Amino acid sequence: MKCEEAMTQTAGRALGDLEDAERAHLEEHLESCAACRAAAERDARIVTALRADDSVEGSTGRRERTVAAMRAARAEKPEFRMPRRRWIAASVAAAVLAALALPLLYSRGGLAVDRLDGAAWIQRAGSKEFAALRKGDVLRAGDWLRTESVVGLQGRDGFRVLVNRNSRIAVDGSGPTPILQLGEGAVYVETPGQAVTIVDLSDRRATVRDGTFEIRLPIVASPFGDKQTEFLVQVEKGAALVTGSGGAQEVKAGSTASVDQAGRIREETPGLFAPWRKQQ
């Protein structure tokens, strides 16, 4: 075997793609050729590093959000056509049903927009487009919200969420506990009764009940210059159960807990956050 041919097979060797005969032929050449052996070792190191870097974690939040979007997509019937008279009757019936169903919506995690300081956009479950958010809009399971300004959301039983500017959240009401997925930014949660879970894209989560909490994803600089996020939970009143990769920890009023990228939880000094919640 010549070096030119051997060099075309070193990556295949590293991936385990070669037939037995091909491999034996190559190994024979590598024993006597230092340059090709070095190339083969270099390719093997890359394949090992690539496989070691293959570490996507499963996420309940991701799966539930996706199933909610699939459910919503199936509910849409774009090709459905109805005669005009029946369409009017159906529209009236739908409006009556919607009015009756509104309280039920809240009980399933629907959140009404009651404060809008400036621009924000909503992406409905199953849609690719972002539409401008308006006061009175209701966020339902699977909807995403992007904010440029502070947005207030009202749920049932005094449950209230303020979303900071430059934030992104999704609503998931499919489980027994309302879930807010925090993609970026910060939320301030008031929940006098029911439990609410806030989870980020890395599945770091805080479950809070009966109190007021601020949860945000600030940036921390790593020693290598790349940016990473922490998951910070500041408890004003009540207590929060904060979950990282190593288990859960209760955080009491007046304390702040952070969960780093590795899922480690630690307590921090309170009072870190800017007073963004005040009405502009």
Next chain:
Amino acid sequence: MRDEATVHGDADLVRRCARGDEAAYRELVERLEKPLVAFIRRYVGEESLAEDLFQETFVRVVRTLGTFRPEASLSTWIFTIARNLCLDHLKAKKRHREVSMDAAASDGSDRDVDFREALRSPAAEPGTTAEGQEESARLRAAIAELPEPKREALVLRVYSNLSYAEIARITDAPVGTVKFRVHDAIQELAKKMTARKTSD
């Protein structure tokens, strides 16, 4: 060649999804979650966007279930949908420079402004060492620099663990070409990583 049980299993899952069976939705999403997220994440290079595209892939699956042919592989079909979504996104990004919706934070906090950028940075994985994270970051940067056909073939082979035949169907390229692209990508990465180490 796919065995009969797999073909029947896929067809049954598709039928249940077509009926709106949520357990079937969950089964499908769970089955493909890790390889598909790995593929999209490495392909588009933005974690938060990858999450959106993952969700959008399954929305497309629901909307186009009627076009699925039982003799085809369900996972290959879904990977093809995901790949097309990624390509659409990358093409749109090339045509129009995205206008950021992020406004500067009025309280002057630097930390607020960079949230989106931070989410786009490669995430560190639990349990990795500092050195390992540095090496991973270098490797991901090198993958992002690969030409698109090589990058997608490599990611589908290594991270999504698909066979060359499956990748060939997804990318609509001959099996030999796919194999060549993957091998070439490995060698290009090896050269890039060696060059980076030398320059450090």
